[in-house]
Amino acid sequence: MAMTRRRLLSAAAMTAVAPALGGRAWGAPLPREADIVVIGAGAAGIAAARRIQAANRRVIVVEAASQIGGRCLTDSTSFDVPFDRGARWMHNPETNPMVRLARNAGLAISAASLGQKIRIGQRNARAGETEEFLAALVRANRAIDDASRGKADVSCASVLPKNLGDWAGTAEFVLGANATGKDLRDVSVMDKARAQDRNAAIGCRQGLGVLIARLSEQVPLALSTPASHIIWGGRDVAVATPAGKIAARAAVVTVSSNVLAAGNIKFTPEIPKRQLDAAARLSLGSYDRIALQLSGSPLGLARDDVIIEQSNSTRTALLSAHIGGSSLCVIDVAGSFGRDLSGEGEQAMVAFAVEWLTKLFGSDVAAAVKKTSATRWNASPFALGAMSVAPPGGQPSRKILTEPIGNLFLAGEATHETLWGTIDGAWESGERAAEAALRKIGALGEPATAPSRVPKQRRRGTQGKFN
Numbered sequence: 001m002a003m004t005r006r007r008l009l010s011a012a013a014m015t016a017v018a019p020a021l022g023g024r025a026w027g028a029p030l031p032r033e034a035d036i037v038v039i040g041a042g043a044a045g046i047a048a049a050r051r052i053q054a055a056n057r058r059v060i061v062v063e064a065a066s067q068i069g070g071r072c073l074t075d076s077t078s079f080d081v082p083f084d085r086g087a088r089w090m091h092n093p094e095t096n097p098m099v100r101l102a103r104n105a106g107l108a109i110s111a112a113s114l115g116q117k118i119r120i121g122q123r124n125a126r127a128g129e130t131e132e133f134l135a136a137l138v139r140a141n142r143a144i145d146d147a148s149r150g151k152a153d154v155s156c157a158s159v160l161p162k163n164l165g166d167w168a169g170t171a172e173f174v175l176g177a178n179a180t181g182k183d184l185r186d187v188s189v190m191d192k193a194r195a196q197d198r199n200a201a202i203g204c205r206q207g208l209g210v211l212i213a214r215l216s217e218q219v220p221l222a223l224s225t226p227a228s229h230i231i232w233g234g235r236d237v238a239v240a241t242p243a244g245k246i247a248a249r250a251a252v253v254t255v256s257s258n259v260l261a262a263g264n265i266k267f268t269p270e271i272p273k274r275q276l277d278a279a280a281r282l283s284l285g286s287y288d289r290i291a292l293q294l295s296g297s298p299l300g301l302a303r304d305d306v307i308i309e310q311s312n313s314t315r316t317a318l319l320s321a322h323i324g325g326s327s328l329c330v331i332d333v334a335g336s337f338g339r340d341l342s343g344e345g346e347q348a349m350v351a352f353a354v355e356w357l358t359k360l361f362g363s364d365v366a367a368a369v370k371k372t373s374a375t376r377w378n379a380s381p382f383a384l385g386a387m388s389v390a391p392p393g394g395q396p397s398r399k400i401l402t403e404p405i406g407n408l409f410l411a412g413e414a415t416h417e418t419l420w421g422t423i424d425g426a427w428e429s430g431e432r433a434a435e436a437a438l439r440k441i442g443a444l445g446e447p448a449t450a451p452s453r454v455p456k457q458r459r460r461g462t463q464g465k466f467n
């Protein structure tokens with residue numbers, strides 16, 4: 001009989017204590033055996049576990065945090081609408097499996113509003129100015145694509161056209177920090193150009209963390225159970241956790257590249273230097289959200305308006321106003337500026353958000369702030385950052401991370417060559433690693449030579465969107 005977490009939970013007759021941000025607790029003793037152990041209950045881990053279950057093999061997911069979702073984490077209680085602390089948008093709806101899964105799970109999904117505006121000081125950019133900016137973005141993207149076909153990989157910043165004028169800083173923010181968590185000087189043209197176009201943005205009203213938790217409902221998993229030591233070889237694997245050891249035939253490891261590179265999990269034998277170096281090269285950028293509950297309408301903005309500013313400094317941000325028509329406004333900070341700011345702590349982040357909004361919308365903002373919350377992903381011990389992006393020369397590292405290491409298989413957004421930094425990239429990587437692990441234990445035949453989900457689409461300009 002297939003083991004599900006529900007069965008284990010009911011067998012244990014335990015009292016489940018739901019942590020503040022969702023998720024469920026494990027009440028039964030940790031199983032001592034599985035066919036495959038999955039490390040991490042983010043998008044990649046849940047996808048891997050579901051794929052292993054679909055092949056009728058025993059799986060157990062061990063998760064260090066007290067909730068499911070990893071970098072998809074929804075705070076459903078602090079504000080009058082859910083606050084997605086991590087991933088918020090699903091892109092490319094025609095091919096993104098998460099959109100269908102959300103729909104099938106009965107969650108409400110809808111496209112982002114088209115209300116995107118640029119502030120120039122305290123006024124909105126005029127139509128002609130917005131056109132100029134969008135043209136600058138197209139030229140910048142084209143220069144990056146062209147450079148990616150060169151022999152040597154270089155930084156995106158080094159190939160930007162020199163004549164972007166007043167829009168240079170804004171283009172750098174939109175294509176660099178805001179898109180990848182790193183400034184363009186730290187981003188490889190090859191990695192950026194290989195990234196699949198992230199067109200359209202589809203949100204989930206209940207939150208993407210809720211989606212991942214919903215998709216995990218039939219998956220046996222243990223929360224607050226970090227893998228501390230993985231002993232692996234050609235045939236068996238043993239995963240040590242504070243709740244005991246699990247013996248299996250293979251493991252899928254989905255922890256972030258920063259967690260892997262930090263050595264927070266001990267491996268015996270050690271993971272080959274080739275893969276460890278690859279994880280270190282694909283270090284995570286910085287991306288945080290500062291949530292402000294504002295009374296009234298001090299910004300004069302409409303439901304779901306998205307605002308950036310014309311700026312020639314990295315000290316800038318992106319605002320999502322009145323999310324779902326609520327009083328919740330979220331200011332995203334990223335890249336080197338976001339990293340420094342989040343290092344100063346939540347109070348400094350909120351102070352910046354208020355100062356920035358005041359600069360753009362006037363002095364009524366401060367008095368309207370009723371409640372605040374800010375993420376600090378770099379300091380979050382089980383993530384250690386936001387999303388991976390390769391520096392010049394680092395793009396081949398993604399493929400290196402997909403190579404099997406005995407009976408260990410790495411997954412997670414960093415291992416996806418075109419959808420890195422996304423929830424669907426993480427999901428696909430989990431399925432891929434699960435299939436490789438199933439093949440290793442003889443539970444699946446050799447793969448048909450399947451192409452990846454969609455061939456790389458050329459960037460078609462910005463289609464009037466900047467986030």
Ligand SMILES: Cc1cc2nc3c(=O)[nH]c(=O)nc-3n(C[C@H](O)[C@H](O)[C@H](O)COP(=O)(O)OP(=O)(O)OC[C@H]3O[C@@H](n4cnc5c(N)ncnc54)[C@H](O)[C@@H]3O)c2cc1C
Pocket residue numbers: 039040041042043044045062063064065068069070071072085086087088089090091225226227228254255256259264265287288289377382383385386387411412413414420421422423424426
């Ligand atoms: C602020 C922010 C905004 C984002 N916005 C978007 C967006 O709009 N759209 C989009 O598509 N993507 C977005 N992303 C990226 C997206 O969230 C990630 O690509 C994706 O969630 C990564 O999933 P994963 O499974 O690879 O890794 P993770 O979600 O990090 O999962 C790894 C899991 O491993 C666990 N773990 C760590 N150490 C251990 C251990 N020792 N033992 C057991 N478990 C362990 C972690 O707790 C975690 O749950 C955003 C990310 C951030 C941070």
